[in-house]
Amino acid sequence: MAQAMCLIDTSRCIGCRGCQAACKQWNQLPAETTTFTGSYENPPRFSSDTWCRVAFREHGDNGRVDWLMSKQGCMHCTDAACMQACPVGAIYRTAFGTVDIDQVKCIGCNYCVVACPFDVIGFDRRTNKARKCTFCIDRLENGLQPACAIVCPTRSITFGDASDLVPEAMIRADRLRAAGRVNARIYGLDELNGTAMLYVLTDAPEKYGLPADPEVPLQTRISNVIFRxxxxxxxxxxxxxxxxxxxxxxxxxxxxxxxx
Ligand code: SF4
Ligand code: SF4
Ligand code: SF4
CATH class of the missing domain: 1.20.5 (Single alpha-helices involved in coiled-coils or other helix-helix interfaces)
Known part of the structure; x- marks a missing residue:
């Protein structure tokens, strides 16, 4: 597989959180105690034990209520801020084109946690290591799909190769626009030179809680040039x-x- 990809079509997401539960189960991540924050979004943020979350965003427009639900997590960016921030080279590109953290090499400095424009890396105080979605590399290496993709009942998450899924994403965005979702778009094609999690959004990324223009922080780029x-x-x-x-x-x- 040249470039593994998950196409996340938010128009198909029903917010069942099957992906969130499957991620916890496959990766043996414990549940977390949380408090009600006024939203179905729970847990409210990523952590070393929560690598996949379903975002629920409610918008009211001209008397119409719009529920925007989306599976979120590490984007596996091409221009990955975390890789550039890591001073010991513990974050690497896998043979599938995804981004992983070598738990042995990680020194727990937290630079990647701060640098990630999507705020998806958690710091594990028990082990003093940074942790995030692995794109289920252990499953990919055994010819299996990521746990979140295989469990999704509406196929909002589709796993495959980028060469197949990018054109598919374009067709779906076109269809949504033709059906009246005039702001429908692809997210993750141009952002950070492309991400292995490619979204079909029905509206602007900010409405999903995603950054409109994610960037590698300037200080990360500068320190990468100095530290390398x-x-x-x-x-x-x-x-x-x-x-x-x-x-x-x-x-x-x-x-x-x-x-x-
Ligand atoms: S989303 Fe964050 S953690 Fe994931 S590859 Fe991009 S910069 Fe790294
Ligand atoms: S790819 Fe695997 S580790 Fe990443 S969010 Fe999906 S289930 Fe979790
Ligand atoms: S499993 Fe599929 S439908 Fe359910 S919340 Fe996740 S992405 Fe949405």
Whole structure:
């Protein structure tokens, strides 16, 4: 698969939260205690134990009530702020074109949490690691679809290759506009050079609680330029240190053998 993708067609979402529950179940993420915030949206934000959430947004227009529901989570951006923010290179692009956090390499610095324009990364205080949606890489590697996609009863989430799903998304957005949803559009094609979660929205992204123009923060871009060469220096220094320690211990061992 060249580029794995989930097409999220919000016009088909009924807000059942099957995707949210399936994500918790497959990834063995515990439930969280929350309080009522005046919305069906629950939990109200992403965390290290909540990687997938269904957003419920109610809008009133000319006496008509519009419920906009959408499955949200990591977008698996091409221009990924989290990857650029990570000072130790723990966030990487997988063979499926998605973005994952190497839990062994993560040092819990939180830079990615702050940099993500979608605010989807949670910090796990138990392990001191950053966590988010993995695009179910463990399922993809075994020829399975992401848990959220397979469970969706209305096929609001469709898994496949970008080469098939991008044209499909365009057709669906056209159909919605022809049916009177004049603001219908695709979200995730141009944003951040494309995202592996591609949306068909019936209205403007802000109405779904999505940023209209998501960007990699300027300070992340600048620090990436500064830290990347430093990262190389640290790795070279570590390799040199290892080599020097090994040669010194070899010399000592040899000297010990000769003195016997
Ligand atoms: S949505 Fe955030 S966490 Fe996911 S790839 Fe983009 S920047 Fe990284
Ligand atoms: S792809 Fe997997 S990890 Fe990501 S939201 Fe869907 S179920 Fe959760
Ligand atoms: S499972 Fe499908 S229909 Fe149900 S909330 Fe998730 S995306 Fe919407």
């Amino acid at each position: 060469p430093l990262r190389l220096v640290v790795v070279v220094a570590a390799v040199f240190g290892l080599w020097a320690t090994r040669s010194r211990s070899k010399q000592l061992e040899q000297a010990r053998t000769e003195s016997k």
